[in-house]
Amino acid sequence: MTTSHQADTRILPKARLDDLIQFLLQDGFEVIGPQIEQQAIVYGPVQSAKELPVGWTDRQAPGSYRLEKRQDNAYFGYAVGPHSWKKYLFPPTLRLWQARRIDGRFEVCDAMPDPPRRALLGVRACELHALAVQDKVFLDRAGQFTDPHYAKARERLFLIAVECETPSGTCFCASMGTGPTVERAKPHGMQGEENPVGADLSSASVRQSLPLIPEPSPPGPVFFDLVLTELDEEFVVRPGSVAGQSMLDRLELTTASPEQGEEAQRRVEAAAQKMGRTLDVTDIRNLLHRNQEHPRWDEVAGRCLACTNCTLVCPTCFCSCVEDATDLNLQTAERVRRWDSCFTPEFARVHGGNFRPSIRGRYRQWLTHKFASWFDQFDVSGCVGCGRCITWCPVGIDVTEEITAIRATDGQREEKKP
Amino acid sequence: MTANLQVHEQCSSPMLPAVVHIRDRRSEAPGVFTLAVEPPSAGWTFRPGQFNMLYVFGVGEAAISLSGDPADRGTIIHTIRNVGSVTGALDRLRVGDALGVRGPFGSSWPLDEARGHDVVMVAGGIGLPPLRPVIYHLLRHRSDFGRIVLLYGARTPADVLYGDELDQWRQRADFQIQVTVDHGSPSWRGPVGLVTELFPRCGFEPSRTVGLMCGPEVMMRFTIREFLKRRVTEDRLFLSLERNMQCAVGFCGHCQFGPNFVCMDGPVFRYDRIRSFFNVREA
Amino acid sequence: MTDLALLGAFASHAFLEALSEQHRMRLASGVNPFRAAPGEYLAREGEPAQAFYLIQSGHVGIGTHLGKGGTAPIQTLGPGDVVGWSWLLPPYQWQFDARAIDSVQGLVFDAAWLRDQCEQDHELGYHLLKQLLTVVSGRLAACRIQQLDIYK
Numbered sequence: 001m002t003t004s005h006q007a008d009t010r011i012l013p014k015a016r017l018d019d020l021i022q023f024l025l026q027d028g029f030e031v032i033g034p035q036i037e038q039q040a041i042v043y044g045p046v047q048s049a050k051e052l053p054v055g056w057t058d059r060q061a062p063g064s065y066r067l068e069k070r071q072d073n074a075y076f077g078y079a080v081g082p083h084s085w086k087k088y089l090f091p092p093t094l095r096l097w098q099a100r101r102i103d104g105r106f107e108v109c110d111a112m113p114d115p116p117r118r119a120l121l122g123v124r125a126c127e128l129h130a131l132a133v134q135d136k137v138f139l140d141r142a143g144q145f146t147d148p149h150y151a152k153a154r155e156r157l158f159l160i161a162v163e164c165e166t167p168s169g170t171c172f173c174a175s176m177g178t179g180p181t182v183e184r185a186k187p188h189g190m191q192g193e194e195n196p197v198g199a200d201l202s203s204a205s206v207r208q209s210l211p212l213i214p215e216p217s218p219p220g221p222v223f224f225d226l227v228l229t230e231l232d233e234e235f236v237v238r239p240g241s242v243a244g245q246s247m248l249d250r251l252e253l254t255t256a257s258p259e260q261g262e263e264a265q266r267r268v269e270a271a272a273q274k275m276g277r278t279l280d281v282t283d284i285r286n287l288l289h290r291n292q293e294h295p296r297w298d299e300v301a302g303r304c305l306a307c308t309n310c311t312l313v314c315p316t317c318f319c320s321c322v323e324d325a326t327d328l329n330l331q332t333a334e335r336v337r338r339w340d341s342c343f344t345p346e347f348a349r350v351h352g353g354n355f356r357p358s359i360r361g362r363y364r365q366w367l368t369h370k371f372a373s374w375f376d377q378f379d380v381s382g383c384v385g386c387g388r389c390i391t392w393c394p395v396g397i398d399v400t401e402e403i404t405a406i407r408a409t410d411g412q413r414e415e416k417k418p
Numbered sequence: 419m420t421a422n423l424q425v426h427e428q429c430s431s432p433m434l435p436a437v438v439h440i441r442d443r444r445s446e447a448p449g450v451f452t453l454a455v456e457p458p459s460a461g462w463t464f465r466p467g468q469f470n471m472l473y474v475f476g477v478g479e480a481a482i483s484l485s486g487d488p489a490d491r492g493t494i495i496h497t498i499r500n501v502g503s504v505t506g507a508l509d510r511l512r513v514g515d516a517l518g519v520r521g522p523f524g525s526s527w528p529l530d531e532a533r534g535h536d537v538v539m540v541a542g543g544i545g546l547p548p549l550r551p552v553i554y555h556l557l558r559h560r561s562d563f564g565r566i567v568l569l570y571g572a573r574t575p576a577d578v579l580y581g582d583e584l585d586q587w588r589q590r591a592d593f594q595i596q597v598t599v600d601h602g603s604p605s606w607r608g609p610v611g612l613v614t615e616l617f618p619r620c621g622f623e624p625s626r627t628v629g630l631m632c633g634p635e636v637m638m639r640f641t642i643r644e645f646l647k648r649r650v651t652e653d654r655l656f657l658s659l660e661r662n663m664q665c666a667v668g669f670c671g672h673c674q675f676g677p678n679f680v681c682m683d684g685p686v687f688r689y690d691r692i693r694s695f696f697n698v699r700e701a
Numbered sequence: 702m703t704d705l706a707l708l709g710a711f712a713s714h715a716f717l718e719a720l721s722e723q724h725r726m727r728l729a730s731g732v733n734p735f736r737a738a739p740g741e742y743l744a745r746e747g748e749p750a751q752a753f754y755l756i757q758s759g760h761v762g763i764g765t766h767l768g769k770g771g772t773a774p775i776q777t778l779g780p781g782d783v784v785g786w787s788w789l790l791p792p793y794q795w796q797f798d799a800r801a802i803d804s805v806q807g808l809v810f811d812a813a814w815l816r817d818q819c820e821q822d823h824e825l826g827y828h829l830l831k832q833l834l835t836v837v838s839g840r841l842a843a844c845r846i847q848q849l850d851i852y853k
Contacts, residue, residue, distance in 0.1 A: 096433045099475060105516040106475050108435055138669065142682055145432045145667040289676075292698045319671030322664060326476035333476035335433070340670070347672060350662050351501040352853070355675075361700025369674065376677030543852030573852040600847045602774030607802065609760065609777035612843035618715060618781035634851040640842070 008245070009261050010253035012228065012235040017075065018049035019251060020160075024119040029158055032088065033121035034076070039067055041081040043088075046121070053078065060168035060276070060387065063396030076122055076230050079168035080386050084315035085120055085127055086134060089153045092339045096322070099333045111334065115153035121160045125179030126171075126384040128161055128222035130315035136378040137318045158243065161227040163268045169276030170387030172400055176281065178384040180271045182227045182240075229264035236264040277387060279400040280407065281371075284381075287406065288372035292364065293413045296406050301360035303395050308341035310389035310397075311366065316374075316382050317341070342366050367399060432667045435473045435518030441493060443513055447577050450544065451509055452485070452497045458519050464488060465526035466551030467658060467686040471666050472496065473518030474507035481663040481681070482508075484522060485547035487554040494519070497547035497579065523666040525686045527552050527630055528656055535654075536564040536622040540641045542571045542613055542633025546579050548658050548685075549632050553587070560592060567594045567620045571613030571637065575599055575606040594620045613637060617644045624648040632658040639696075642689060652690035659684050659692075676701045711808060714755045715781040716832055724825045727818065728810070735809040737761075737801035743784055744799035750787035751812045756780055759805030764798045772798065776840065786833055788812035 012020065024031050025047070033046040036053050046052065058078040059066045070077050098111040123131075138150040164173075164180035173179030225244035228235040236256050239245040256264075311317040321340040326333040340347065343362050348355035356362050374382030383399070390398045436458035444452050464470075464484045473479045480502070486495025500509040511517060529552065537556060539549050549568075556566050568587075572578045578597055587593050596619055602610035609616065613633075629645045631638045638657050645655055661673035661680040673680035676695030678687070695701040711717070711732060717725055735754065737743055743754055743761060754761075761784055763776045775797065778784060787795045793812065819826030 096431065099518075101475065104514075105439070106437060108437060108518060110431060110434060112431070141668050145669070147669060148431045289694070292701065318669065320665070321670065321672070322479070324476060324478040330476060337433075340672070342671065342674075348662050350660060351505075355661060356700045358700060364700070365674070373674070373677035377679070571852070573850065577852065598777065600850065600852065602777075604771040604773070606774060609779070610762070610774040611776045612846050615776075615839075615843055619779040636846060636849070636851055640846060 008239055008248075009256040010237045010248050010251075011256045011260060012237045012251065012253055014073075014075070014234055016251065016253075017052075017235065020247070021046065021049055021121070023247065023250060024158065028117055029119040030116045031119045031121060032085075034078070034081070036067065040065060041067070041078050042083040043081075043085060043120075043122075049075070052076075052122075057166055058168055060170045060391045061396075062170065062390050062398045063393055065391050072232070074166075074230055076162045076164075076228075077166050079164060079166055079171055080124055080127065080388060082313050082388065082392055084130065084313065084386075084388070085123060086130065086315050086318075088115075088118055088120070089131075089150050089157075090134060090138065090147075090318060090320075090339075091149075094149060094337045096335045096337050099335075101331050106333075112149045115149065115156060117156040117158070118153070119158040119160060121162075123159055123161045123224065124164050124173075124386070125161065125182045125222075126164075126173040126176075126386040127315055128159070128182060128224055129176075129178040129384045130386070131159075132222050133316045133374075133378065133380055133382060133384065134318060136380065137316075159224040159226075159240075161224040161240070163227065163229045163264075163271075165230060165267045165271045167271055167274050167276060168387055168391070170390040170398075171275050171385065172277040172279050172387060173385035174272045174275045175277070175279040175400075176381060176383060176385035181268045182222070182224065229268060231260065231263055231267070234260070236260055277385075277390070277398070277400045279385070279403060281381070284403070285372040285375045287410060288368045288403070291406050291410065291412075292368070294406050294409070295412060296402065296409070297360045297364045299405075300397060300402055301358065301363050303397055304343075304359050304363045305395060306343040306345075306359045306362060307394060308343045309392045309394060311341035311343060312339065313388040313392045314370075315386060315388070316370075316384065319347075342369070367402065370399075371403065432520070433665065435471070435479075435520045437516050438494075438519050440511055440513050440515050440517065443511070446497060446579050449500045449509075450497065450577075450579060451500070452495060453508065453511070453517075454486075454493045454495050455517065455519065457491065457494055461491070462494070463491065464494075464522035464551075466529065466555055467526035467548060468522040468524045469548075469663075469666075469685065470494070470496065470519050470521030471523070471663075472498075472504070472508060473520070474504055474511065475516070475518075477507040478504045479518070479520075479664070480504035480508070481523075481666060483548035483658075483685075485550045488551050489554065489558060497544075497550075499544045520666060523681055525682075525684055527658075527686055528628065528688070529555055532628040532630075533562045534564065534626070536567070536627040537630065538567040538569070538620070538622050538627055538645075538650075539630045540569045540613055540633070540638075541631075542637040543573065543577070544579075545631075545633030545637075545658070546570055549630060550580065552630060557587075557590075557593070564626060565594065565622050566592065567622055568596070569613050569616040569620065570595070570597045571616075571633070572597065572599050574601045575603050575608070596620060612640070614640045614644045617648070624650045627654060629655045631656065635659070635696075652693065653688060655689035656686055657689060657696075658686050661685075710757055711755075714757065714808070716755055716783050716836070719832055720828055724822075724828060727822070727825060728815075731810055731814045731818070732808045733810075735807055737805040739801055739803050741801045741805075742798065743801065743805075744787070744795040744797070746795055746798050748795055750785060750793045750795045752785070753788050753810045753812055753815055754784035754799075755808045756782050756784065756805060757807040759807075760802040761805055762798075762800050762802050764800065766798065772800075776843075777802065783833075783836055786837060789816065789830075789833065 034041050035051050041053050052075050055070050055073045057070045099106050099108045138147040161182045224240040227238050319340045320337045323336045370382040438456045442454035469481050469483045471479045472482050482496045485497040500506050541549050588595050596616040598609040627650045663673045663681045664670045666681045668679045668682045761778045762774050764772045764774045767773050784799045
């Protein structure tokens with residue numbers, strides 16, 4: 001940690017975490033934080049620090065998630081659960097507009113609910129990156145389109161990050177360069193990459209027709225107002241914005257000692273060594289683009305249930321569908337947007353057919369979109385290494401294992417050679 | 419509230435349709451009809467190849483290509499095939515009825531790049547309407563282009579769209595038009611066969627030709643082979659792709675094709691830029 | 702077009718372009734111009750296939766008679782196309798009708814003479830057959846796509 005950081009670094013005694021929550025509530029924020037529901041740590045409104053999952057941790061593996069008691073009273077002693085913060089910016093269900101019939105014609109009015117000011121407490125580094133990824137999707141898209149609900153909800157956020165000290169068995173943010181530290185994130189998905197994406201394609205057919213894209217920019221930048229690192233008796237706190245700084249001033253916190261700062265850094269660095277998974281992301285965009293016919297897609301399609309879990313727990317997946325409805329007397333109509341998934345058979349259906357009828361095609365679409373096409377589209381990886389898709393896959397499909405298998409037999413094709 | 423995040427000024431939702439009225443309606447062929455609607459705003463324009471999202475009250479939206487004259491600012495023309503719930507509801511609308519419009523969206527045919535070139539358009543079925551704005555443009559600026567060719571394949575003689583206009587254009591010495599059908603009828607005097615078989619019957623100079631294609635993907639794949647056989651280069655071939663377009667602004671994800679969002683990066687693509695995905699099944 | 706002009710255009714017919722100069726010369730010695738008026742038959746289903754046509758202008762419809770349905774058009778051929786391969790294979794009988802749609806002009810070979818040339822010079826026969834197979838393969842592919850009813 002640099003000295004400039006140290007100057008702003010304060011100490012928040014654990015007993016005073018609730019003061020932070022109360023200040024935010026007084027300021028009119030809905031405070032959203034981790035809490036236990038149905039034996040999982042999920043995100044929801046909290047009124048006090050007492051509601052946080054004190055002393056609990058999560059044990060995660062492919063297809064498995066269990067809560068366990070910790071030996072200590074850590075507030076944030078877990079990794080991530082099935083929820084992601086995206087539900088507050090990109091809600092699972094959102095009414096886009098309403099229409100009303102008037103004298104043979106109709107009028108359409110904006111009927112999006114006004115999002116409240118929300119303070120998100122306990123945002124992990126990977127989740128800050130996921131937010132930054134969704135910003136690229138929904139804000140000023142291609143210089144043309146902005147999702148107004150997302151924009152409004154986003155600008156009303158107060159983000160309190162908490163650095164992760166307890167990565168789970170399915171975490172691989174260290175490989176993706178998105179955590180566990182906040183601020184000191186390494187370039188996203190570009191670790192060890194010697195060639196800019198698009199410049200080194202080993203398959204001739206791909207080389208001829210894949211557009212060259214500039215080297216993807218490093219991840220982020222990530223935005224946050226405060227970042228906390230949990231020690232035994234206190235949190236080390238750093239501000240990430242003017243709003244965060246003034247909150248620290250209001251809390252009248254003491255400056256952290258160099259030892260406390262170092263301890264915080266030591267704990268997060270140690271966490272980086274405890275990742276349950278690793279992924280070699282070298283040239284990953286080209287690797288997947290050139291292996292569209294790899295036999296591994298058939299193999300994984302034999303296990304994948306196309307249940308859509310991975311896309312629902314993913315903090316960056318953004319696909320949606322719309323439903324149109326009318327009231328019974330056909331006088332008012334509305335259009336509702338819902339989360340959708342590229343794993344549903346309807347996803348690519350058009351009149352007369354389906355562009356992606358097989359699970360093989362749909363799984364490949366999801367994985368190559370996340371780890372390859374996303375670079376073409378948004379100049380960043382679509383995966384932040386949070387591991388949710390691995391944990392919540394009912395058959396335990398592990399994206400890191402799938403990509404590693406393809407890399408191990410790069411260029412293999414399914415058809416027989418003469 | 420959060421520092422640093424630059425969010426644009428309150429913008430109106432790109433998902434909100436404008437309400438317009440139908441000015442005219444005509445039947446083109448069995449199940450195919452054309453709606454002329456009023457523009458949603460003064461100065462509304464589009465580029466050939468783009469599409470609108472048309473909304474029928476309470477039923478839903480469908481992506482429909484613009485098929486009128488881009489120079490006609492007064493009316494928006496859509497030729498639509500009744501194949502589903504929304505297009506079926508559009509089919510039931512009559513003159514004076516209201517419908518919702520969002521657009522125009524998407525990329526367009528390369529009319530600037532085509533200047534000074536021979537332009538060969540190959541259309542199949544309902545793929546002709548997205549090319550009709552190109553025809554209007556080419557004929558309006560006829561001297562800017564070399565030879566102009568339209569090869570059009572339809573299912574049966576009754577399915578041939580814009581028959582009167584085709585006859586009118588055929589009168590011109592500077593526009594080669596060939597229409598073929600898959601299934602002829604005893605009274606059909608024109609060609610029977612696949613649209614690719616029309617290639618030997620039209621004159622164009624491959625080294626200075628731009629090829630524009632719109633139709634079923636299998637038709638376009640075979641058409642591309644015909645162009646390549648004649649040494650028209652891949653960077654001079656353009657095709658319009660169909661995908662499941664729901665939001666038209668890149669948010670919903672349904673129309674993804676390789677790394678492309680067909681609604682934003684397409685529907686018109688230059689072939690060399692999508693080739694590695696065009697030839698991958700289920701890309 | 703005069704007969705001389707028809708013959709002059711012989712070498713530039715798409716079907717012959719891929720043949721060697723030597724083989725083209727050999728074929729040129731047996732080629733004759735032909736003309737067909739609209740409605741005239743170039744081939745009639747079931748009849749002896751005695752000719753091989755290269756079309757230079759006009760259109761020819763391939764069809765078959767449906768009995769009560771009249772003649773069903775199957776495919777239309779035009780300039781640069783060839784009519785017929787029934788002449789090459791026993792029993793040398795046309796399988797379909799070929800009928801001029803408009804005024805058709807082109808070149809014609811006598812089938813027996815052409816078969817004879819191919820028997821005498823297998824190299825010529827091989828190249829001619831390869832050219833013919835290219836035509837057959839193209840028509841088969843087109844037929845397969847037509848059969849899919851892709852515009853439905």
